[in-house]
Amino acid sequence: MSKKIVVITGSPRKNGNSFAMTDAFIQAAEAKGHSVTRFDAADKKLTGCHACETCFKTGKACSFDDDFNTIAPAILEADAVVFTMPVYWYSIPSQIKAVIDRMYAFCVAGKDVAGKECALIACCEEEDMTVLDGVRVPMERTAALLKWTMVGEVLVPGVLNTGDIAKTDGIRQAVALAEKI
Numbered sequence: 001m002s003k004k005i006v007v008i009t010g011s012p013r014k015n016g017n018s019f020a021m022t023d024a025f026i027q028a029a030e031a032k033g034h035s036v037t038r039f040d041a042a043d044k045k046l047t048g049c050h051a052c053e054t055c056f057k058t059g060k061a062c063s064f065d066d067d068f069n070t071i072a073p074a075i076l077e078a079d080a081v082v083f084t085m086p087v088y089w090y091s092i093p094s095q096i097k098a099v100i101d102r103m104y105a106f107c108v109a110g111k112d113v114a115g116k117e118c119a120l121i122a123c124c125e126e127e128d129m130t131v132l133d134g135v136r137v138p139m140e141r142t143a144a145l146l147k148w149t150m151v152g153e154v155l156v157p158g159v160l161n162t163g164d165i166a167k168t169d170g171i172r173q174a175v176a177l178a179e180k181i
C-alpha cells in the first residue's frame with residue numbers, strides 16, 4: 001500500500017552521515033511506491049515552543065507563524081513520520097528539537113494524530129551505543145505519547161566525519177527501514 005511519509009532531518013551538514021542514510025531511505029521508500037515529503041529542519045525558520053497554548057486557534061497550527069506551520073499540516077496528513085539526526089551533546093540537535101517541541105500543538109488542540117507509523121535514523125561519533133539513547137529514548141517516548149508505532153530504528157555509532165557512514169552498514173539499514181513502512 002502506498003503511504004504518505006514525512007521525513008524530518010536534523011543535521012545542518014548536507015553531505016553528512018545522517019543525510020546519506022536519509023537519502024538512501026527516501027530512494028528505497030519511493031521505489032516502493034510511497035510518496036515522501038522531506039523537511040530539512042536546519043534550513044527552516046523555526047523557534048522552540050512558546051507554550052502560549054493558543055495552538056490552532058488562529059487558523060494555523062502555531063500562532064507564532066514560521067515554517068512549523070508548513071510542517072504541521074504535512075505531519076497531520078502523513079501515514080508515517082521519519083526523524084533523522086545526529087547526536088549533539090548526547091541529545092537531539094536543536095534544529096529538529098524545535099519541530100518536536102512544536103508538535104505540542106497537536107496535544108493542546110486535541111488533534112487526532114494516533115495510529116501513525118514512526119521511525120528513527122540517528123548516528124553519532126562515539127562507539128558506545130548508549131550515546132544514541134539521548135535521541136532514541138525521547139523519540140520512543142514521543143511516539144508512545146502520540147500513539148504512533150515505532151516501526152524501525154537505524155542507530156549507527158562510530159561515525160564522525162562526512163563519508164564515515166560508508167564504513168558502516170548504515171546505508172543498508174536505512175534501505176531496509178523502507179521495507180518496514
Ligand SMILES: Cc1cc2nc3c(=O)[nH]c(=O)nc-3n(C[C@H](O)[C@H](O)[C@H](O)COP(=O)(O)O)c2cc1C
Binds near residue numbers: 013085126159160
Ligand atoms: C555540535 C555537535 C555535538 C556533537 N555531540 C556529539 C555527542 O555528544 N556524542 C557523539 O558521539 N557525537 C557527537 N557529535 C558528532 C556527530 O554526532 C557525528 O559527527 C555525526 O556523524 C554527525 O552526523 P551528520 O554527518 O549527519 O551531521 C557532535 C557533533 C556536533 C557538530
